[in-house]
Amino acid sequence: MFQLHDGEQWRTGMNSTPIFAVHTPDQFYQQLVAAAPDRATGKPNPAKLKAFYAANPETKPFQDWVKGHAPSSSLANAAYYSINAFRFVDSAGNSRAVRWAVAPETPYAPITDAEKSEKNFLQADLTQRLQAGPLRWHLILTVAAPGDPTDDATMQWPDDRRHIDAGTLVIDRDTSQDDGACRDVNFDPTILPAGIKPSNDPLLAARSAAYALSFKRRTREEALHSDIHYPQPNGARS
Secondary structure, three states: OEEOOOOOEEOOOOEOOOOOOOOOHHHHHHHHHHHOEOOOOOOEOHHHHHHHHHHOHHHHHHHHHHHHOOOEOOOOOOOEEOOOOEEEEOOOOOEEEEEEEEEEOOOOOEOOHHHHOOOOHHHHHHHHHHHHOOEEEEEEEEEOOOOOOOOOOOOOOOOOOEEEEEEEEEEOOOOOOOOOHHHHOOOOOOOOOOOEEEOOOHHHHHHHHHHHHHHHHHHHHHHHOOOOOOEOOOOOEO
């Protein structure tokens, strides 16, 4: 979440892949159904997943990307992507479709088998790295050309599109997710400052609604299990 000088916020909600597996909310729901754990095994049924992918060939670019990109060994050496397209609007009202990513200065390295076996190794690694100094990523804007799809997150734009290094993201400390500032933030990707607007990608509205519901359920559960009592207008406590 970027806090701007005039009080506006930009909540980015980025992912570690440049594209998404599906391009509509209905497809995403069907994917979740197909990936639901089998009661007998506790794991997804491979046959159901295979049938879903066969019925939705749009998922192939995502599957191919994942197969060709092993997960990074650190939060610090991974890139993060907007996934969806957005529209940047200038003071004259001219609009351009844009996707963005933050690219790390820390060299990429794939995850090792030893790291896979360690619990919370990503958080431990991040804390250790920050003790040695700040970590940096470059905010890279990719500008669409006419005809590039803005409503389909399963499709990447060609590599020859214009790329703009728009600034540097610096992280110099971390805090616990249990009581840190991010705990009470709904990272809705449609909360944008003036000059940035959502595109016509149908996933954006679905993400906004799902994140809001998730945030509501999480904070309600925390309140139910908390020993903190808040005063009510009638003098009661909850």
